[in-house]
Amino acid sequence: MRTLMSDGQRRTLVDLLRAAFPHRTFPLGPYERTAGAVADAAAADPRLHALLLQGLSDLDEQRDVAFSQLDGETAGVVLRELTGTPFLTAVLDVAIVALYDDHEVWDVLGYEGASYDKGGYVDRGFDDLDWLPDPRIESQEAPA
Amino acid sequence: MTRFDHDDSDVVVVVGSGAGGGTLANELCRRGFKTVVLEAGPHLTGADYHNDEWKAFDQMAWTDPRTATGSWGIARDFPTLPAWIVKAVGGTSTHWAGACPRFKAHELTARSTYGDLDGANLLDWPITLSELEPYYDRAEIKMGVSHRHGRPPLPANNNYKVFANGAEKVGYRDYATGPYATNAEPYDGRPATVQDGFNFQGDKHGSKWSTLVAELPKAEATGLLDLRPESHVVQILHDSTGRATGVLYVDRDGSLRRQRAAVVCVAGNSIESARLLLLSASAGFPDGLANSSGQVGRNYMRHTTATVWGQFDKPVRMYRGETMAGVIADESRLDTDRGFVGGYYMETIALGPAFFAKFVAPGSWGPSLTEIVDGYLNTAGMWIVGEDMPQETNRVTLSGGTVDAHGLPVANVHFDDHANDVAMRSHAQRQGAAVYNAVGATRVVETPPYPSTHNLGTCRMSRRPGDGVVDRFGRAHDVPNLFVSDGSVFTTGAAANPTLTIVALAIRQAEYIATEYRTGSS
Ligand SMILES: Cc1cc2nc3c(=O)[nH]c(=O)nc-3n(C[C@H](O)[C@H](O)[C@H](O)COP(=O)(O)OP(=O)(O)OC[C@H]3O[C@@H](n4cnc5c(N)ncnc54)[C@H](O)[C@@H]3O)c2cc1C
Numbered sequence: 250m251r252t253l254m255s256d257g258q259r260r261t262l263v264d265l266l267r268a269a270f271p272h273r274t275f276p277l278g279p280y281e282r283t284a285g286a287v288a289d290a291a292a293a294d295p296r297l298h299a300l301l302l303q304g305l306s307d308l309d310e311q312r313d314v315a316f317s318q319l320d321g322e323t324a325g326v327v328l329r330e331l332t333g334t335p336f337l338t339a340v341l342d343v344a345i346v347a348l349y350d351d352h353e354v355w356d357v358l359g360y361e362g363a364s365y366d367k368g369g370y371v372d373r374g375f376d377d378l379d380w381l382p383d384p385r386i387e388s389q390e391a392p393a
Numbered sequence: 394m395t396r397f398d399h400d401d402s403d404v405v406v407v408v409g410s411g412a413g414g415g416t417l418a419n420e421l422c423r424r425g426f427k428t429v430v431l432e433a434g435p436h437l438t439g440a441d442y443h444n445d446e447w448k449a450f451d452q453m454a455w456t457d458p459r460t461a462t463g464s465w466g467i468a469r470d471f472p473t474l475p476a477w478i479v480k481a482v483g484g485t486s487t488h489w490a491g492a493c494p495r496f497k498a499h500e501l502t503a504r505s506t507y508g509d510l511d512g513a514n515l516l517d518w519p520i521t522l523s524e525l526e527p528y529y530d531r532a533e534i535k536m537g538v539s540h541r542h543g544r545p546p547l548p549a550n551n552n553y554k555v556f557a558n559g560a561e562k563v564g565y566r567d568y569a570t571g572p573y574a575t576n577a578e579p580y581d582g583r584p585a586t587v588q589d590g591f592n593f594q595g596d597k598h599g600s601k602w603s604t605l606v607a608e609l610p611k612a613e614a615t616g617l618l619d620l621r622p623e624s625h626v627v628q629i630l631h632d633s634t635g636r637a638t639g640v641l642y643v644d645r646d647g648s649l650r651r652q653r654a655a656v657v658c659v660a661g662n663s664i665e666s667a668r669l670l671l672l673s674a675s676a677g678f679p680d681g682l683a684n685s686s687g688q689v690g691r692n693y694m695r696h697t698t699a700t701v702w703g704q705f706d707k708p709v710r711m712y713r714g715e716t717m718a719g720v721i722a723d724e725s726r727l728d729t730d731r732g733f734v735g736g737y738y739m740e741t742i743a744l745g746p747a748f749f750a751k752f753v754a755p756g757s758w759g760p761s762l763t764e765i766v767d768g769y770l771n772t773a774g775m776w777i778v779g780e781d782m783p784q785e786t787n788r789v790t791l792s793g794g795t796v797d798a799h800g801l802p803v804a805n806v807h808f809d810d811h812a813n814d815v816a817m818r819s820h821a822q823r824q825g826a827a828v829y830n831a832v833g834a835t836r837v838v839e840t841p842p843y844p845s846t847h848n849l850g851t852c853r854m855s856r857r858p859g860d861g862v863v864d865r866f867g868r869a870h871d872v873p874n875l876f877v878s879d880g881s882v883f884t885t886g887a888a889a890n891p892t893l894t895i896v897a898l899a900i901r902q903a904e905y906i907a908t909e910y911r912t913g914s915s
Contacts, residue, residue: 269758272767325759341758349750349766350447359770360712360746363444365597369587375550375714380707381832384557386546388569388722 252288252298258305259284264317265308266344268324272357279351286347287340297339304336397427397619402653404429404619405906406640407660408626408669411484413879413895414660415604416535418620419612420903426910428612429619429652431642433661434480436622437487438605442595446747449594453487455480459664460792463808466841470755475806476695476845478662482622483605485662485846486892487595490717491574491602492740492778493538493893495529498522499727500735500780500887506727507734512811513782514692518884519856519865528897536602536896537580539571539718546570547577550588550714552741555703555773559828560721560739567722574602574893575715581607590743592716624650627801629657629673629682629875637875643799656874656910658902659852663693663881667789667851668804670862683852683869688862690790692783693806694850694886697735697814699777699822700742700840702753703829704768711743711773719775724824725888733816736888737779739825744774753840765838773829777821778847780888782811789851806845847891852881866905867898874910878902 254262262284263277270280291298309315311327319327331337348354355362364370397404405421407414410432421428434453443449454477461468461475468475479485499506501522504515533541540546547570549557560568575596578585586600599606612618623645630638630651639653659666667690673682681689719741726736744752750766787809791802810818826837855861858870867882869875878899880891887894 270763271760272763274767328759345751345758346447346747350747355746358746358766359708359710362745364589364713365444365587365591369589369598370713371586371588373713374710375588375590376548376554378551378554378709381554381558384549384554384561384568386549386553386557386570387540388567390567390722 252292253302254288261305261308261316262287268321268328269341270348271321274357275354279348279354282351283344283348287343290343300336300339395616395619397429399650400653402655403427404654405656405658406431406652406654407658408640409484409660409662410482410604410609411660411662412486412604412892413899415483415486415608416896416899417658417660417878417903418618419608420900421906422612422615422617424903424907427617429621431624431626432482432622433625434482434622436482439597439599442597444591444594446594446745453479453481453595457797458795458803460795460803460805462805465808465810467844471844474844476664476848477843483603486603487605488593489892490592492717492720492890493572493574494738494889496522496887496889496894500885503885510734510782510813512784514785515783516855516860516884519854525897528901529893531900532893532897536574537576539573539577540569541572544580545577547573547715547718550718551709552711552743552773553719555709555832556719556741556775556828559832562831563827565721565723569720570718571720573718576600586715588714590712590714590716625799626669627672627799629669631675631677631872635677635872637872656876656906658876658878660878662879663848663851664789664804664806666877666879666881668791671791672801683862683871683875685871686859686862688853690851691785691788692850692853693787693789693808694781694783695808695845696847696886697737697779697781697817698842699818701775701822701825702838702840703773703834704836705771705833706835708770709773710770712745716743717741731820733813733820735780735817737777737817737821738888739775739777742774742776752843753838755841768836775825777825778888778890779817779821780886781814783850783885784811849880849883849886849891852877853884854882855884867902876902
């Protein structure tokens with residue numbers, strides 16, 4: 250489904266997401282896909298759609314230059330000023346689910362995802378932590 | 394597949410197929426009772442489950458509307474999701490982890506032990522630990538609980554290694570990888586765990602005890618189980634003498650059906666059990682069925698919970714292996730010198746990045762969130778679960794305006810922390826932080842409670858009919874052939890995770906029903 254967002258607004262949305270979830274290690278792809286998820290949600294929800302269109306255009310009015318021209322720190326400050334607005338809250342609600350559900354993000358964070366089809370971790374390191382001694386696994390107290 | 398007639402009034406109807414209902418159904422079938430289990434959710438099995446947090450949640454969690462009020466953080470952060478409960482055959486026993494501590498003797502006499510606490514509606518259970526112990530034994534054997542009755546312990550996984558080393562350093566002694574209801578080696582026809590790390594999403598392998606893989610297949614094999622998925626009970630019916638005569642339910646095609654019954658047992662998990670009794674109000678029971686005490690829905694408990702995360706400068710990979718196979722029990726002791734009554738357990742917990750980012754600091758974004766998430770790989774986690782105080786005003790009611798797909802008012806869950814809950818939580822967070830700091834944490838993060846996974850107390854047991862809803866066997870004080878068979882009967886919550894006790898009580902209840910009702914008659 251399509252939204253009424255312009256290409257420029259779509260880029261602003263990506264920049265908003267990068268400012269809201271600033272990970273130095275994340276490539277652009279996950280932010281772009283998250284913007285896509287926000288757009289999809291908006292296409293199916295007129296209220297969100299309206300908030301998004303108005304909110305993105307308001308975002309460009311916060312400083313003398315457009316939001317996408319701001320340095321990272323200023324962009325963060327601008328978003329802070331919008332904390333609690335229906336626009337920002339609605340966008341972040343969708344985004345936090347989509348961004349951290351992105352498999353490229355999982356790779357970057359070191360998470361391996363589905364494991365059952367690979368036989369679990371029983372032979373693949375469920376206990377490979379080696380920087381602490383192996384602890385006992387039975388209590389020294391008598392069972393209840 | 395067995396089918397009993399809708400007009401067969403000899404059957405026992407069990408509402409809900411989770412830990413309580415599924416166990417009760419099996420125990421009744423074994424004793425020769427024709428048993429109809431009505432389950433609101435679909436019949437999914439391991440092959441259907443997803444190794445993916447959101448997909449699994451969307452597939453199985455109860456996402457029909459509910460509302461939340463009160464000063465708890467949940468009403469602000471998750472106003473439409475006060476609880477995490479599964480709507481599927483097997484109920485929440487499909488998503489549970491498996492931690493299986495027992496109650497302690499003093500926890501069944503909370504009112505006598507803790508005294509009269511301002512604002513707390515404490516009451517002693519009408520059962521003692523020694524009465525419960527034989528049923529705990531049978532529940533543990535049934536569930537294959539590790540560390541008990543010769544079942545071997547689970548091995549230490551990465552998350553446990555951090556947790557246990559920290560525990561040792563701060564001087565704790567009572568820590569172990571269980572008791573935990575997942576097979577370390579094959580047991581009861583089910584395989585040993587492959588440590589795939591997916592517990593809260595349903596165990597595709599079937600090593601974890603659930604009513605889906607353990608109780609219901611056994612009940613089915615007796616030929617006496619009529620399991621009807623996608624059957625949502627909307628009303629319990631009664632006659633002019635005040636006896637239950639059956640239930641009305643909406644079937645998978647959306648048609649309203651009546652199933653007659655000799656006995657009705659409600660095991661919808663505390664929020665839905667209370668809702669169903671309230672929805673079943675009638676001229677004879679104007680405040681809800683079995684509610685002459687006014688206690689239906691009240692004294693809702695959810696355990697005092699929190700999560701503590703430790704982040705390190707080396708990898709942990711907490712997501713590998715059994716999620717909750719790690720328990721520190723030292724703080725579950727009776728010791729009112731800590732500034733609160735009741736005790737708590739610390740248990741390992743792991744989330745994937747999707748849930749971690751969503752729940753670690755609800756509502757948070759910006760660097761304060763991303764710095765925590767960046768440390769994901771090097772994070773160890775523990776969950777706190779402790780006794781919370783029953784309060785009359787913590788309560789499940791019918792939500793005025795909000796209705797479900799059948800047009801029925803949904804449950805509103807109102808909750809305020811008791812001062813004792815707050816004191817316990819902050820003690821537990823301090824101790825949790827100490828455990829991780831003892832093994833070199835570079836950062837400790839405290840996470841507030843999640844939507845409630847333990848839901849208790851809304852139809853509590855009491856000796857006197859005026860103090861609660863059901864008697865010592867879970868039979869309604871007001872309706873002689875109506876039983877409640879889940880955690881809503883808990884008089885107080887104790888520190889222990891509830892499922893072992895729910896299962897023990899269900900076994901005991903089945904035995905009682907079998908002595909009170911001859912097969913085929915009432
Ligand atoms: C993520 C997670 C982890 C957990 N880990 C642990 C643990 O380690 N240890 C522990 O002890 N406990 C744990 N629990 C809690 C445990 O799952 C519950 O205590 C237990 O499942 C409760 O059993 P129950 O029979 O009361 O309800 P459930 O198991 O929830 O079953 C209730 C069933 O009733 C059905 N139902 C409700 N209303 C109706 C209706 N009107 N008509 C028909 N059907 C209806 C529901 O769809 C559901 O299937 C965990 C829970 C979660 C969510």
